[in-house]
Amino acid sequence: MTHAHGYAAHSATTPLVPFSFERREPGEHDVAIDILHCGVCHSDLHTARNEWGGAVYPCVPGHEIVGTVTRVGAAVTAFAVGDTVGVGCMVDSCQRCDSCAEGLEQYCENGFTGTYDSKEQVSRANTLGGYSDHIVVNDKFVLRITHPPEQLAAVAPLLCAGITSYSPLREWKVGPGMKVGIVGLGGLGHMGVKLAAAMGAHVVLFTTSPNKVEDAKRLGATEVVVSTNPAEMKPHRNSFDFILNTVAAPHNLDAFLSLLKRDGTMTLVGAPATPHPSPGAFNLIFKRRRLAGSLIGGIAETQEMLDFCAQRGIVSDVEPIPMSGINDAYERMLRSDVKYRFVVDMSTLQPSSSS
Ligand code: NAP
Numbered sequence: 001m002t003h004a005h006g007y008a009a010h011s012a013t014t015p016l017v018p019f020s021f022e023r024r025e026p027g028e029h030d031v032a033i034d035i036l037h038c039g040v041c042h043s044d045l046h047t048a049r050n051e052w053g054g055a056v057y058p059c060v061p062g063h064e065i066v067g068t069v070t071r072v073g074a075a076v077t078a079f080a081v082g083d084t085v086g087v088g089c090m091v092d093s094c095q096r097c098d099s100c101a102e103g104l105e106q107y108c109e110n111g112f113t114g115t116y117d118s119k120e121q122v123s124r125a126n127t128l129g130g131y132s133d134h135i136v137v138n139d140k141f142v143l144r145i146t147h148p149p150e151q152l153a154a155v156a157p158l159l160c161a162g163i164t165s166y167s168p169l170r171e172w173k174v175g176p177g178m179k180v181g182i183v184g185l186g187g188l189g190h191m192g193v194k195l196a197a198a199m200g201a202h203v204v205l206f207t208t209s210p211n212k213v214e215d216a217k218r219l220g221a222t223e224v225v226v227s228t229n230p231a232e233m234k235p236h237r238n239s240f241d242f243i244l245n246t247v248a249a250p251h252n253l254d255a256f257l258s259l260l261k262r263d264g265t266m267t268l269v270g271a272p273a274t275p276h277p278s279p280g281a282f283n284l285i286f287k288r289r290r291l292a293g294s295l296i297g298g299i300a301e302t303q304e305m306l307d308f309c310a311q312r313g314i315v316s317d318v319e320p321i322p323m324s325g326i327n328d329a330y331e332r333m334l335r336s337d338v339k340y341r342f343v344v345d346m347s348t349l350q351p352s353s354s355s
C-alpha cells in the first residue's frame with residue numbers, strides 16, 4: 001500500500017477536510033500517477049453532498065486529473081515513468097461486455113468503475129478520486145497528454161467537461177452548416193461552445209447570466225441568447241439542428257425543444273438532483289423532435305478528443321485554486337460564478353496538513 005493525502009467529505013452536510021488514506025501498490029497493469037492538477041466538476045459537488053443518493057463516505061471527489069507517471073506495472077507498455085497523463089471519470093470497467101468491446105466503457109453493461117465513489121471491479125472497494133496527491137489506475141484507462149507543459153492546468157477539465165461535450169457533438173455529427181445550441185455557460189457549456197465552434201458549426205449559447213454574453217462570444221459563440229428573455233428566444237424557434245443542454249438544475253425543457261427544427265435533437269448532459277418537469281408531447285410529436293442523453297465518453301474517444309484539442313490549441317478557461325479553497329469553490333459554483341472551471345493546484349496539498 002502507498003500512503004495518500006487528499007481532501008474528503010465525511011458527510012453530505014460537512015465541508016471537505018484534509019484526509020489520509022491508502023492506495024494499492026501498482027499491479028502489473030497499473031500506472032501510478034502523481035497528480036499535478038484536478039478540475040472541479042459539478043458532479044463532484046452533487047456527489048459530495050449526496051444529491052444523487054448512494055454516496056459513500058469518506059468521499060474523495062475529482063475526475064479531471066492530469067499528472068506525471070511515477071511507476072508502471074510489469075505488463076504496461078504504453079506508458080513510462082515521467083510521461084504526462086490524464087485520468088477522467090472512469091478507472092476501470094468489466095472490459096468484456098458488448099459496450100466495452102465497442103469502446104463505450106461508459107455504458108459498460110456490468111457497471112464501469114468511476115474514479116470516485118464507485119466500486120472497484122474485483123475488490124468492490126470504494127474508489128477515491130483526484131483531490132489527492134497520487135492515484136493508481138489500470139493502464140487502459142490512462143490517457144496520453146500532448147499539450148505543452150504550461151497548459152496542463154487548463155487541460156485537466158478536458159478529462160470530463162471536454163469529453164462530455166465532445167462525445168454528443170460527434171454522435172450527432174455536428175459540423176459546418178449546422179446551427180447548434182449550447183445551454184448553460186459553465187464547465188461543460190464553455191467546452192461545448194469551443195468544441196462546436198472548432199467543428200465548424202454556427203454556435204448559439206443560451207445563458208441565464210447576462211454578464212456572460214461577451215465571454216461566450218470570445219469563446220466561440222456566434223450568437224448569445226439570454227434564455228430568461230422570451231423576446232430573445234422567439235426568433236430562434238424551429239431553427240436548430242442540435243442542442244446540447246448542460247444545465248445542472250431542473251428547468252423547462254420545452255423552452256429549448258421548441259427551438260429545434262424538424263428531426264432536431266436536444267441531448268441532456270446536465271444531471272440535476274431532481275427531475276426536470278416533463279416536456280409536452282406535442283412539442284416532440286409535431287416536428288419529430290428527439291430528446292436524448294449522453295454520458296461522458298469512451299476511452300478511445302477521450303484520447304481522440306485530447307488529440308483534437310492539442311492539435312487546435314484548445315484548453316479550458318480555468319481559475320486555479322488551492323486545495324483548501326474547495327469549499328468556497330463549491331459555493332461559487334452554485335451561484336454560477338465560475339469562469340469557467342476551477343482547477344485545484346495539487347502542489348498546495350501539503351502532507352503536513354493531512355490528518
Ligand atoms: P457548472 O459549471 O456549474 O455549469 C452549469 C451551468 O448551468 C451554470 O454555469 C449555469 O449557466 C447553468 N445553470 C445553473 N443553474 C441553473 C438554473 N437554475 N437554471 C438555468 N441554468 C442554470 O456545472 P458543470 O460542471 O458544467 O456540470 C453541469 C451538469 O452536468 C451537472 O449536473 C453535472 O453533474 C453534469 N455532468 C454530466 C456528465 C455526463 O456525463 N452527462 C458529465 C459531467 C457533468 P448560465 O449561467 O450560463 O445559465
Ligand code: ZN
Pocket residue numbers: 041042043044063089160161
Ligand atoms: Zn465531471
